[in-house]
Amino acid sequence: MATQDDTHQKIIAAAKRRFTRYGYTKTTMAELAVDCDMSPGNLYRYFAGKLDIAEEICRQASMQTSEDLARVLTQPGRTAAERLHDFLFMDLRETFHKLEQDPKIVEMAQIVTAERPEFHNEGLKREREVLVSIIELGNMSGEFNVLDPEFASEMIQAATLKFSSPQLFTRLTLPKLERELEGVYQIIVAGLRAGCACMDPEKQPQAAEA
The missing domain is CATH 1.10.357.10 (Tetracycline Repressor, domain 2)
Structure with a gap:
């Protein structure tokens, strides 16, 4: 079972990949949620914003x-x-x-x-x-x-x-x-x-x- 720290690192890794490819300003929280296989609401439980x-x-x-x-x-x-x-x-x-x-x-x-x-x-x-x-x-x-x-x-x-x-x-x-x-x-x-x-x-x- 994934721990909260594991989930944090999963989100960070996904964000690094997307920021590197598309740029910070062109990335949305909704896109990051899809990359992490979670709902936007769940993503906001871990980070208040991009x-x-x-x-x-x-x-x-x-x-x-x-x-x-x-x-x-x-x-x-x-x-x-x-x-x-x-x-x-x-x-x-x-x-x-x-x-x-x-x-x-x-x-x-x-x-x-x-x-x-x-x-x-x-x-x-x-x-x-x-x-x-x-x-x-x-x-x-x-x-x-x-x-x-x-x-x-x-x-x-x-x-x-x-x-x-x-x-x-x-x-x-x-x-x-x-x-x-x-x-x-x-x-x-x-x-x-x-x-x-x-x-x-x-x-x-x-x-x-x-």
Whole structure:
């Protein structure tokens, strides 16, 4: 007997196939119900709407990406700077290839990001936890000089957001993106090693009061 989780995954798998083939906007809940051999009313028992299904697809992909990125913490014989390089370039390449293989998924990801910004923040938080661990390893080894790893991780994300979901921001080729990311990476590492003021929240200018 199928469990509720099995049914959820069946719906998600069917939605991924249809979104990839026809696109998110051209797919209806009625069509998904037919694909899943259930009534539309039964489908709504599991998901309130199409956007909720799309969000869950994106969430599962984001969680898998975070798990993959966390592997940089356990690779033997790597410096903190090398782990950071691995993290940034793995994030770029994996996301680029996933979105390039399924162009219609880019449309879905753009809609979910616009309609459910809290979802995107969840993914950023998971990846930021890995960045914090990398910086802390660098501090422990004396390679980095960062007073606030959490703040520094936020700044790294801000500086590299273009590269984490490139097709949502640009249509540059992967070699061009890698060239740009390498330059950004060099600047970031120099700041981490020098204890740059830009990595210290206490040295940031205060926002002007209204």
